[in-house]
Amino acid sequence: MDKVLVTRAVFPEVLDRLSGYFEVEFNPDDQVWTRSQLVERLQGKAGAFITGSERVDAELLAACPDLRAVCTMAVGYNNIDVEACTARGVWVTNTPDVLTETTADFGFALMMAAARRLSEAERYLRRGEWRKWHYDQLMGADVHGATLGILGMGRIGQAIARRGALGFGMEVVYHNRTRLPLEAEGAVNARWVDKATLLRESDHLVLVVPYSATSHHMIGEAELALMKPTATLTNIARGGVVDDAALAKALRAGRIAAAGLDVYEGEPHPNPALLDLPNVVLSPHIASSSVSTRRAMADLAAGNLIAALGCGPRAGRPPTPVNPGPTGRP
Numbered sequence: 001m002d003k004v005l006v007t008r009a010v011f012p013e014v015l016d017r018l019s020g021y022f023e024v025e026f027n028p029d030d031q032v033w034t035r036s037q038l039v040e041r042l043q044g045k046a047g048a049f050i051t052g053s054e055r056v057d058a059e060l061l062a063a064c065p066d067l068r069a070v071c072t073m074a075v076g077y078n079n080i081d082v083e084a085c086t087a088r089g090v091w092v093t094n095t096p097d098v099l100t101e102t103t104a105d106f107g108f109a110l111m112m113a114a115a116r117r118l119s120e121a122e123r124y125l126r127r128g129e130w131r132k133w134h135y136d137q138l139m140g141a142d143v144h145g146a147t148l149g150i151l152g153m154g155r156i157g158q159a160i161a162r163r164g165a166l167g168f169g170m171e172v173v174y175h176n177r178t179r180l181p182l183e184a185e186g187a188v189n190a191r192w193v194d195k196a197t198l199l200r201e202s203d204h205l206v207l208v209v210p211y212s213a214t215s216h217h218m219i220g221e222a223e224l225a226l227m228k229p230t231a232t233l234t235n236i237a238r239g240g241v242v243d244d245a246a247l248a249k250a251l252r253a254g255r256i257a258a259a260g261l262d263v264y265e266g267e268p269h270p271n272p273a274l275l276d277l278p279n280v281v282l283s284p285h286i287a288s289s290s291v292s293t294r295r296a297m298a299d300l301a302a303g304n305l306i307a308a309l310g311c312g313p314r315a316g317r318p319p320t321p322v323n324p325g326p327t328g329r330p
């Protein structure tokens with residue numbers, strides 16, 4: 001029986017399922033292991049069920065020669081050096097699709113909360129400052145009928161565009177490396193624009209672009225300067241896509257109206273400059289966290305691990321691979 005490591009706490013039913021195929025070592029206390037603790041626990045393991053918190057790179061692979069599959073319970077895999085895994089014939093899998101609608105719901109909620117100053121309003125009320133109705137009390141920006149900008153028009157971007165166009169009568173502009181086919185643009189009433197136009201035209205800009213060297217600080221001081229002072233910015237992509245220090249400065253100066261953030265540079269320790277700003281809604285990287293979606297992600301990651309290690313009905317054919325696995329070994 002192959003041995004596998006589950007690096008973080010997960011649903012007990014998922015551990016039970018994995019135990020039907022493998023000898024499973026897991027992390028009942030949900031400690032965030034140091035790099036050397038992780039490498040130590042990976043010795044002799046054929047597979048790893050990981051999350052976005054663990055970094056898998058060439059150095060780790062070299063130190064863990066028995067590893068044949070790295071299966072993350074996340075759609076994003078910027079923490080995994082896919083090329084290095086492919087070079088060693090190690091499967092990499094992720095959990096796309098199952099989280100698309102849930103993540104889009106949350107992105108939309110954050111965007112609405114930022115536009116309508118929801119967190120600020122709640123803090124005001126909880127502080128006991130609400131004494132009377134006032135004509136301009138906590139006035140925010142409308143979402144319906146406004147221009148929704150989307151940077152990164154993949155599955156989640158398109159799901160957000162659908163919500164905006166079909167549910168809220170928004171005009172949708174987007175920027176993506178590759179343009180959507182006309183039919184897909186039509187389905188969400190979206191118009192491709194260059195990045196500068198996107199920044200200039202958006203009333204509410206939502207970032208859904210994967211993190212990579214190319215998207216690092218894609219939104220910084222210069223980009224924020226192009227946005228409308230009444231605009232909101234929502235980041236559900238990854239920390240690092242936004243220069244958080246520049247964003248905090250822009251929010252403090254009123255360069256843009258508000259932001260909704262689920263992801264940060266240096267998670268789980270957001271830039272302190274963001275924490276005491278009134279005009280930012282902050283959540284701890286939970287966009288995919290609905291009961292059924294987190295369970296679906298864990299089930300998919302487990303299914304990937306089982307199949308990647310040659311077990312179960314899909315042996316050798318993990319449902320959602322990121323790379324070609326052992327056949328990709330040069």
Ligand code: GLV
Nearest residue numbers: 073074075076288
């Ligand atoms: C969450 O950020 C994910 O990539 O699934």
